[in-house]
Amino acid sequence: MKKFLKLATALIATLLVLVACASGGGSKSSSNGGDAKKTLYFIPIVDIGAYWNPMRLGAEETAEKLGYELIVKTSPPAEAQKNEKHIGFINEAVSNGAAGIAIAPIEATMFKNPIKQAGDAGIPVITFDADLENPEDRVSYVGTDNELAGAELGRRAAERLIADGITAGSISIVCVDRAQPTMIAREKGLKAGFEEVMGDKTKNFKFLETIQDKDQAAVSKEQLEGQITANKDLVLVFSLGSEGPDVGVMEALASQNKAGKILHFGFDYTPTWEKGIEDGRITGIVDQDAYNIGVQVIENLVKSIDGKKIDKNIPIDVKFVEAKDIVEYGKQKAEQKTTTTE
Known part of the structure; x- marks a missing residue:
């Protein structure tokens, strides 16, 4: 009977570990053993489409290269109470003791307090794609002017x-x-x-x-x-x-x-x-250059975590493309991304 109970206990423990691993939440991870100090939160407005997908890819690949787990949190475009949900992601990152947070704020003032609270907790926050009303409320902004x-x-x-x-x-x-x-x-x-x-x-x-x-x-x-x-x-x-x-x-x-x-x-x-x-x-x-935004966000967030000084604004240039050149431009972007990731 005792042997049976030990066996049953071992099986239950194994199942619990498997369930915990399976509920990781759709993010690319590196082998950090679940260490919160090696975890980054990446919170885009959405993660679908030709702009957001390459950005997420750049962030994921850079985090993996630098030895961090990237937890991606977002919501569908028409999500009810989208602002509140994304503020909840910031609070979750703080509660979990994340090493750093990168967020595209949906609104310039509503995200001020939770981002400041994260900073007060010793967690650097970088904004991307969109910025806050007051630049002093975050470590840096990465993206287009x-x-x-x-x-x-x-x-x-x-x-x-x-x-x-x-x-x-x-x-x-x-x-x-x-x-x-x-x-x-x-x-x-x-x-x-x-x-x-x-x-x-x-x-x-x-x-x-x-x-x-x-x-x-x-x-x-x-x-x-x-x-x-x-x-x-x-x-x-x-x-x-x-x-x-x-x-x-x-x-x-x-x-x-x-x-x-x-x-x-x-x-x-x-x-x-x-x-x-x-x-x-x-x-x-x-x-x-959406892919490069993702790369620069993570590279600079890790620098900030390591105590290195980074610029308050990290601009990403835009390029004008006439309709007749769009197809060729798309091919060049695909080749550039492939070259960058090799």
């Missing part, structure tokens, strides 16, 4: 309108969430860049109310179709990032027979653009 990137997009669009002889009309902007710091900065920048090139003729153009779709293409498609119907002088659309706006805008242009007639400038490379090149549903894009 979204206002400057937006300005580049606005300048390129204005140059194209002038080249096409278009000197008046309505302009639409489509984004995931108007309250996101990235979207606010990009919209501010593109309007400034547009005015910089268009000059006095800027007054001949009207920016319509910004569309937000929570990354749901059907929503942006329907709303843009409404704007096209109500504004016969619509000449230009900006989509400010993510698959929802990208797809929604291109589908609206197709359904309203406006492909190639309304210019469309987008944010970030995605293979989705290739479907709109031939019929003119995409005119040009500015692209961020």
